[in-house]
Amino acid sequence: MNIALFGGTGRVGRAFLKTALEENRHVRMLARDPQQVEAHAQIIEGNARELASIEKTLTGCGAVVSCLGTDGNDTLTVAVPLIISAMKKEGIKRIITIGTAGILQARTSPDLYRFQSGESRRTLTRAANEHLNAYLSLKESGLEWTVVCPTYLPDGQLTKEFRVAEDFLPEDGKQISAEDTGYFAYKVLAEDLYVKKRVGIAY
Known part of the structure; x- marks a missing residue:
């Protein structure tokens, strides 16, 4: 199965790509600047905010992985609905995305998201709202989605223990390290785990 990858130049995206290539998967990856990509993926030059670039990336793929971040703007709000639309056109059902622990339910107040409760130490909610918009778009899409939700992501190592x-x-x-988050995202895809679920990950 060929994999379409968005956000592959970020820390989690690079970790996912490394694992996928080690498992001999063929990856078609969208990148604004192909020079940033050192791995042996098939690079499609373009922007995830443009439907044409997304459609080109999805061609011939059986699943989608999005490690897109917020980039300080509305990238997720714009890109995720476009990815969903392109997936439906291409007949692709499975998508794994990277979210944030802020959009998981709060243990102390299960009717709230963590970023709305005292469990989250972040005072700024713009990024969490972006991830929430992406999650809600996926939830309503009818696709077989999984949102992997890591907590604080310092630089670290691959442990495969979390x-x-x-x-x-x-x-x-x-x-949780970016390396373990990327590895886990690949495992979710390869083993078809947590369909239509958010899944929190931490040490």
Whole structure:
């Protein structure tokens, strides 16, 4: 199965790409600047905010992985609905995206998202709202989606040892490396795990 990858130049995206290529997967990756990509993926030059670029990336693929971040703007709000539209046109059902632990449910107030509760230490909510918009678009899409939701992402190493929980952050979860997050996203895709679920990941 060929994989369409968005956001592959970020830390989590690079980790996902490394794992996918080590598993001998063929990856078609959209990049604004192909010179940033060192891995042996098939690079499509373009922008995730443009439908034509997304459609070109999806050609011949059986699944989509989006590691797009907020980039300080509305990239997710714009790109995710375009990806969903292009997937439906191409007949692709499976998509894995990287979210944030802020859009998981709060353990102390399960009717709230973590970023709306006292569980989140972040005072700025713009990025969380962007991730929430993406999640809600996926939830209403009819696609087979999974949103991987890491907590604090410091630089780290691949350990392949972490905890996960559906729709919540693992209890007392404080951090997770980009390397383990990317690895887990690949595992979710390869093993078809957590369909139509958000999944929190932390050490």
